[in-house]
Amino acid sequence: MSDSGLGFSLNRFIGLMVLIAVITLLFEWVSDFGGGLIKAQVEQTTSKYDPDKNIDKRIEPVVVLSNEVVVASASEDLSLLDSNNFVAEDSCQQTIEGNDMLQFNLKEMVVSSTCEEITITLVHTGAMPANVMGHNWVLTTSSDFMPVAQEGGAAGAENAYVPVDDNRVLAASAVIGGGEETAVTFSSSVLEVGGDYTFFCSFPGHYAVMKGAFKVV
Numbered sequence: 404m405s406d407s408g409l410g411f412s413l414n415r416f417i418g419l420m421v422l423i424a425v426i427t428l429l430f431e432w433v434s435d436f437g438g439g440l441i442k443a444q445v446e447q448t449t450s451k452y453d454p455d456k457n458i459d460k461r462i463e464p465v466v467v468l469s470n471e472v473v474v475a476s477a478s479e480d481l482s483l484l485d486s487n488n489f490v491a492e493d494s495c496q497q498t499i500e501g502n503d504m505l506q507f508n509l510k511e512m513v514v515s516s517t518c519e520e521i522t523i524t525l526v527h528t529g530a531m532p533a534n535v536m537g538h539n540w541v542l543t544t545s546s547d548f549m550p551v552a553q554e555g556g557a558a559g560a561e562n563a564y565v566p567v568d569d570n571r572v573l574a575a576s577a578v579i580g581g582g583e584e585t586a587v588t589f590s591s592s593v594l595e596v597g598g599d600y601t602f603f604c605s606f607p608g609h610y611a612v613m614k615g616a617f618k619v620v
């Protein structure tokens with residue numbers, strides 16, 4: 404079989420067909436491969452195909468619109484404590500600290516009226532003993548605060564510096580010294596929303612500075 408160069412040749416025709424078939428297959432394979440890459444990408448970034456599939460392989464989005472930002476700013480902005488933005492279930496159990504320098508770490512405490520019971524944990528972060536630098540946490544209405552604090556000091560250590568059987572005392576914890584911790588739990592039924600309450604330490608002489616506003620929202 405001679406090859407004239409430009410004329411028809413069966414071999415050349417078969418060769419051309421094979422070449423076209425190979426190119427077509429190659430093109431399809433490349434398309435499939437590319438399409439597969441795109442599909443895999445979509446599967447990894449969305450839950451379109453299966454919400455639980457690839458959950459740990461998914462690519463983290465660059466921009467995260469997170470609730471954490473809102474929560475963080477709410478807890479840092481004390482003015483929000485007075486509003487309905489306060490997280491009610493968090494307010495039913497609160498912690499306050501007292502130290503060796505006649506200080507509470509809070510000037511104001513806010514609880515939600517939705518709490519059935521309120522638990523206040525008092526932590527004495529100092530080192531001085533209870534008979535020298537004892538602290539407790541006592542709650543009264545603001546108008547009862549001064550007389551109860553003075554009578555409490557007179558009631559003495561044996562009564563934890565609280566007037567005995569006095570219904571002006573809405574809640575009172577034990578007296579603790581440095582490094583100790585105590586808690587008092589009381590029913591919210593003794594409180595009114597918007598009422599004017601004061602918490603304080605009734606250890607003699609402490610109430611003048613160790614006091615703060617207690618609000619029910």
Ligand SMILES: [Cu+2]
Pocket residue numbers: 501536537538539604605606609613
């Ligand atoms: Cu005190």
